[in-house]
Amino acid sequence: MENLGIYFILFIAFIIFILSFFTIKQQTAGIVERFGKFHSIRGAGLHLKIPVIDKIAGRLNLKIQQLDVLIETKTKENVFVKIKVSVQFKVIPEKVYEAFYKLEFPHDQITSYVFDVVRAEVPKLRLDDVFERKDDIAIAVKRELNEAMSTYGYDIINTLITDIDPDPQVKNAMNRINAADREKSAAEYEAEAQRIRIVAKAKAEAESKRLQGQGIADQRREIARGLVESVDILNNVGINSQEASALIVVTQHYDTLQAVGSETKSNLIMMPNSPHAATDMLTNMTASFMASNQLMQQNKEEDKKKKKEEKKPEIIVPENYDEDETEQKEKTQDKNNRKSNK
Template sequence: MLPVIPILIVLGVLIVFAAFFMVKQQTAAIIERFGKFQSIRHSGLQMKIPLVDRVAGKLSLKIQQLDVIVETKTLDDVFVKLKVSVQYKVIRDKVYDAFYKLDYPHDQITSYVFDVVRAEVPKMKLDDVFVKKDDIAIAVKSELNDAMMTYGYDIIKTLVTDIDPDAQVKEAMNRINASEREKIAAQFEGDAQRILIVERAKAEAESKRLQGQGIADQRREIARGLEESVEVLNKVGINSQEASALIVVTQHYDTLQSIGQETNSNLILLPNSPQAGSQMLNDMVASFTASNQIGEAMKNAKPKKKNE
């Protein structure tokens, strides 16, 4: 009889310990009694009848995420892979439905995601898929909410996190983008080159204008100096023709003198003989005389034409 007592005590202790169990935070435990649903226990220290009640399972009440990759075809016949992230959780008041009505929620959610994506994406072109990815996510969430709410699951949010076209299509898209950027760059370079040419032409025109103005001012000053020289010479009894010839000869010899002062000059003034000055003077006097005669003849001819 004595050995039986310790065994009973041990069994009693084990039964007492088996009557208590812990449920973690944000977790729901389903209790069954003889295989039939009994109750749902939440976080904390809980008690059950040993050998009668059992913990049939536990469900997490936290938000969970399921990533689904769907391959489908767009309206312009481009195969593309979409990664859809579904965030969901078990509704606290519908733990019974979530546990007993649906065995594999991941498979159920995946099936609905495939169905919605393959119904929506074939209506869009590839560019529209990138632009309207939020519309696809909203359509998936709406469909999942209607279906999974019955099973005790709440769809918090759906996101299209990745759009991956075929490798050849991506390469072609990159080439198109590169070509467009090169075209824009070429347009900007052309505009800049055109502006540079216009500004350069304006600067050259302004330079020519200023250069011409400088030449005109120079000639005006030379003419004024010659005029003053002629007036001075006229005062000492030298007429205009002789004064002009004297000035030209003087400038001729001044030029020869300035050339002679340059040691490394290769300039040769023609004619440069000693008789050049006198010959130039004679030619100028003859030219002035001839021009005066022609002028007098023209003056005498005009009245005759009027009388006729």
């Protein structure tokens, strides 16, 4: 019996010895209480406590933690949106006592402050501004949380707006607006490209017409020089200008017919097309020139007559002019002149 009592005492002593030691993990703080009163804060490692008298009241995680808060609120134009805010925070090592004893549910406290700030900031903004100024909202949340939670031993590392989800109907309307805006931009770019192509084509055609006209002018000038030289050569051999012109017209007529006949797929018809066509053409041209010259001469004569009539002085007749009395005086004057001459 005595041996059993000794063994029992040794067993109890071993249990007390084992319970006197405890360990704290890395990035964790242990709170030790003695008789229910705060005694000390223990860091990572192996520690000794008095069994039964001392107890570990709790352990605080010193790592950075994240809390996701989903909030439903409305914007300035009464559009309801769901905003997801991620809050990254940690316990300040120097304020473990405040974090453990002053705040029982830190997650609920942080959630309440996030709701309060977001529902105060978002209703001031339009939906588009909420997307554009989400960083400003996150900064406002962080500032408010830091002011409130630093008293309880918590440090707010960062706040992030990770999601903004409008009502499905509003989202579809926004997508349609964006699609219409992009279609409008595409139409404007296509119209501008079409305008550039049309302008470039018009410039090319204008340049082509200019060069074509210049070529035709050069061609006609050379033809005229050749005709003058041909007429001069024919005049030197005793052929007058009229005969030379007829010869040249006949030659060009038959050259044209030969050129047309050489084309196998041509459907061109020269009218008139008879052996005397060249002579008739020359006669008609000469008659036209003569008629034109006569008409021009007649017009000049009529212009001269009009100018002469415009230059004649206007005879002004007095208001008290008596035609019979004037004729009687003229007759009397003529008789006197005759008598004096006799």
